[in-house]
Amino acid sequence: MDIQLLIPELACIIIALMIMFRLTHYAHFYAPSYFFWIGIILIVVGLISLVQPLAFLFVFNRTIGAFVLLSGSAISFISFFWPVKEHHSQSKQKIDDLLPDYSFNEFHEVRIKASPEKVKQTLQVTGVQDIPVVHLLMKIRGISDGKDMSDTAAKSQAGTGNFSTPDFNFFVVDPTEYISVMIIKSSMITNQPDKPAPPEIFTLEQFMSFKSPGYVKVAINFKFIRENEEETLLTTETRVQGICHKDSRTFSRYWRVIYPGSAIIRRVWLDTISKKAQIAEIKNRGK
Numbered sequence: 172m173d174i175q176l177l178i179p180e181l182a183c184i185i186i187a188l189m190i191m192f193r194l195t196h197y198a199h200f201y202a203p204s205y206f207f208w209i210g211i212i213l214i215v216v217g218l219i220s221l222v223q224p225l226a227f228l229f230v231f232n233r234t235i236g237a238f239v240l241l242s243g244s245a246i247s248f249i250s251f252f253w254p255v256k257e258h259h260s261q262s263k264q265k266i267d268d269l270l271p272d273y274s275f276n277e278f279h280e281v282r283i284k285a286s287p288e289k290v291k292q293t294l295q296v297t298g299v300q301d302i303p304v305v306h307l308l309m310k311i312r313g314i315s316d317g318k319d320m321s322d323t324a325a326k327s328q329a330g331t332g333n334f335s336t337p338d339f340n341f342f343v344v345d346p347t348e349y350i351s352v353m354i355i356k357s358s359m360i361t362n363q364p365d366k367p368a369p370p371e372i373f374t375l376e377q378f379m380s381f382k383s384p385g386y387v388k389v390a391i392n393f394k395f396i397r398e399n400e401e402e403t404l405l406t407t408e409t410r411v412q413g414i415c416h417k418d419s420r421t422f423s424r425y426w427r428v429i430y431p432g433s434a435i436i437r438r439v440w441l442d443t444i445s446k447k448a449q450i451a452e453i454k455n456r457g458k
Contacts (some may be wrong), residue, residue: 178229198434199278204427207250213243234457251427255419257412265344266392266408269352273410274419275426279437280282280406283445285452287395287403289345291334293448294393298337299440342375348394352378357418371385384415387422403448405441 217240220230220246230236256272260267283290297348333348341349366385372378378388382391389411411426413419 176315182228189300190196198431198438201427201430203250203253204430207247207427208431210245210247210250212242213239213246215243217241217243220302251424253423253427255416255423257419260410264392264394264408265348266390266410267351269350269375270388270390270410270412273412274423275411276432277409277434277437278406279434279441280404281441281445282398283403283405284401284446285403285448289452289455290395290405290448293444293451295334295336295443297440297447299436300338302443304440319349330351337412341393344375347396348392350375350390350392352391353389354378354381355422357385357387357413357421369417382414385415385418387411405444407437407441409437 206390216228216230217236217238219225220228220239221233224230224232224236230239236282257272257274259272260270285293300445334343339351341351344350352372352375354372356366356369369386370381372379378390382390389409391409392407394404394406396406398404411422413422
């Protein structure tokens with residue numbers, strides 16, 4: 172094989188990896204998603220090069236452009252349909268009682284110079300869609316259409332002693348850990364509207380006992396860990412598991428496309444909570 176044909180792919184992959192390495196602050200490395208998007212970048216470069224070869228990326232002619240296009244298509248296709256791997260948690264959190272086994276997850280953490288109480292107060296009034304850049308990202312993802320998430324998934328319902336934010340209702344399973352759950356139709360990814368809507372979740376026991384194929388379970392937790400008198404470690408994890416392997420496989424194609432955007436949204440949300448909580452803590456101490 173002519174080494175000249177490989178140079179453009181290597182150049183694009185290196186550039187894409189450099190960009191994505193910077194993005195790991197927001198989106199931890201998840202190979203199927205990262206390589207899917209690397210493939211998309213190669214496809215775009217290849218398509219443009221069929222019209223006008225991009226010499227600065229070592230695509231000197233249309234033949235090389237076609238090879239770049241085919242290579243990108245192969246990388247994205249393989250990543251998109253890569254087998255789903257199931258994970259088992261041993262973290263000993265309360266969320267382990269709900270989804271100890273999961274196929275997809277996100278984990279983020281931030282240290283905040285404020286008390287857990289102040290962080291909780293800030294979380295309670297800080298909505299994801301109230302952050303301009305997040306609202307833009309959600310529009311890009313195609314899910315910010317003015318509808319509540321309950322149109323596609325059943326959120327847990329807040330009750331006495333539970334905790335509500337503008338976006339989620341949480342079960343207070345422990346003073347240091349809040350959990351929200353929902354059930355999503357896996358058919359919404361495959362465009363099968365005849366599937367019945369998922370049930371509304373009123374108890375964690377109801378969530379755990381739900382086992383009807385064709386749906387995906389989602390559990391989200393927030394943990395408030397007091398590091399010292401002036402600092403809180405706020406962590407959040409999202410876990411997703413299909414009722415059956417087919418449901419997980421269906422959801423995987425959606426997850427691999429939206430994962431970077433989803434992770435960035437969560438990271439920006441945490442950074443906003445951190446900033447607001449620290450400002451509120453400083454004002455409170457100044458009184």
